[in-house]
Amino acid sequence: MSDQSHHQYSDDPINGFKPLSNGDGFSLPITGNDISRSQERVYGDSLMANGLALEETDEEDEEEEVDDDYVAVDHDDVNEYPYWFRRPPVHHRSKLDDLHPFVQVLTQANVDDCIAVEEAFPEQERCSREKFNYRLGRCPELCFGLFTLPILEPGQPKVRPTLVGHVIATRTSTPHVTDKAMELPADWKTERLTVVDGEAVGHDDDGSSIAIHSLAVLREHQGKQVASTLMKAYIQRIQEAAIADRIVLIAHDHLISFYESLGFENRGRSKCQFGGGGWTDLVLEFNTE
Numbered sequence: 001m002s003d004q005s006h007h008q009y010s011d012d013p014i015n016g017f018k019p020l021s022n023g024d025g026f027s028l029p030i031t032g033n034d035i036s037r038s039q040e041r042v043y044g045d046s047l048m049a050n051g052l053a054l055e056e057t058d059e060e061d062e063e064e065e066v067d068d069d070y071v072a073v074d075h076d077d078v079n080e081y082p083y084w085f086r087r088p089p090v091h092h093r094s095k096l097d098d099l100h101p102f103v104q105v106l107t108q109a110n111v112d113d114c115i116a117v118e119e120a121f122p123e124q125e126r127c128s129r130e131k132f133n134y135r136l137g138r139c140p141e142l143c144f145g146l147f148t149l150p151i152l153e154p155g156q157p158k159v160r161p162t163l164v165g166h167v168i169a170t171r172t173s174t175p176h177v178t179d180k181a182m183e184l185p186a187d188w189k190t191e192r193l194t195v196v197d198g199e200a201v202g203h204d205d206d207g208s209s210i211a212i213h214s215l216a217v218l219r220e221h222q223g224k225q226v227a228s229t230l231m232k233a234y235i236q237r238i239q240e241a242a243i244a245d246r247i248v249l250i251a252h253d254h255l256i257s258f259y260e261s262l263g264f265e266n267r268g269r270s271k272c273q274f275g276g277g278g279w280t281d282l283v284l285e286f287n288t289e
């Protein structure tokens, strides 16, 4: 078949008909070019310009005269595959998705929000209002909150985002959390740094460890991966900002494996007696080389 014979047919739809998208069991020639190809297949070189065969061929010849370049395509499947390839990745909506969460640095404007979240702790382990004021005022860049904001209908009044979970931290020069690092310096309103017995009390601007004093999630939102999402975001931001050598914290036994899953190492029993003691030291080192 010469190139010329292809050019005598147009690729335009015939009589305005477009190719069928799901012509099950039907194989209709739709464009001029399709006709030329289909007839070329049937009649080989014995095709006249008007599309009629020059001579009849017997059935045996038809089967033998298959063009080497001809590749049979099973059109039954054609409509199915693009559908599967175009499907978005499977994502099952989680309880966390329903919160439309976002993570943001906390400031002293969030003290009331933090007090509400802190109620997740037993009373003796809670951070006081004054400590929140001190920590959020002294080092807000180390304190993150995960907030939720409902999707509003047009015209609905704006609402304040709800703090769902928080990470509250200060800097310390010690390689693990100590009681002094957790304390509130008596003179915090007037002094930038308080040192007692050679160790800073509370936040130490020059400390290379970030000490997390509180990870808490509102009771009604626990079990929705809020803490793990917040901690992952926190670790990533601190690591990327390269502002500390390590993150340190103390935890009770039931949460050790949770922190280990985030990359923390168990360093054994803590000397910290805060809230009655019984803590384990956990450390996440950034510069391990």
Ligand SMILES: CC(C)(COP(=O)(O)OP(=O)(O)OC[C@H]1O[C@@H](n2cnc3c(N)ncnc32)[C@H](O)[C@@H]1OP(=O)(O)O)[C@@H](O)C(=O)NCCC(=O)NCCS
Pocket (backbone or CB within 6 Å): 120, 121, 214, 215, 216, 217, 218, 221, 222, 223, 224, 225, 226, 227, 228, 229, 250, 251, 252, 254, 255, 257, 258
């Ligand atoms: C601990 C706390 C922060 C977890 O918050 P959360 O948003 O419910 O936690 P997540 O849904 O992200 O859970 C992450 C993992 O934490 C672990 N975990 C959470 N709560 C736990 C509990 N009470 N006991 C044991 N493991 C627990 C699980 O391993 C869980 O993983 P899984 O869901 O795959 O089983 C929350 O329960 C809380 O505020 N508790 C009171 C304050 C507190 O104890 N803070 C920790 C200080 S060290």
